[in-house]
Amino acid sequence: QITLKESGPTLVKPTQTLTLTCTFSGFSLSTSGVGVGWIRQPPGKAVEWLAVIYWNDNKRYSPSLKSRLTITKDTSKNQVVLTMTNMDPVDTATYFCAHRRGATDTGGNFDYWGQGTLVTVSS
């Protein structure tokens, strides 16, 4: 059974750096084809893909946010960490991590999701 859970601060101030942790179980990030992605949803808006890290340590970032994002993995702890710098109120959103299923380090879908964590950016 695959489960994922996001953790991190619920409130950050503008210009601060956000660090979110995705702790998962039921799969290994060292298994070929596996990835973990981050997706967010601002209140009342559509979901937006942010970043993904694959079993081979390749990483992909949303071009519009690439300069602010860093994704890393700790295979031994079954965790993936996302950092986003220079937070702004427009970054207020529910942040989800999800298991990416695919054959290679492109394409695929997100077949299991965490419940999400609401992050509010406000002074």
Add this chain to the structure above:
Amino acid sequence: QSVLTQPPSVSGAPGQRVTISCTGSNSNIGTNYDVHWYQHLPGTAPKLLIYGNNRPSGVPDRFSGSKSGTSSSLAITGLQAEDEADYYCQSYDISLSGYVFGTGTKVTVL
């Protein structure tokens, strides 16, 4: 910001058939990458509904997906009250080297 365009809303009476379109381009849906569909109820985790032309175990066969050229569609037949939710399409974009989601469609059961 989304590169996949969906209608904001669709509605139908119980038992009817509704379709949701997802329009992309030659760098995403128009490639060999599959289109996937998710159902999202507010306050919950999005649920994978369709991957390519397949349904995960437990998803009713009332839901089906198709793809043609640079567009994809999700069809829901025999609409039920429990189908009222937001629906998103998703694919991979070779120009962006990343994943793209649709703008989202709210399905209302009349």
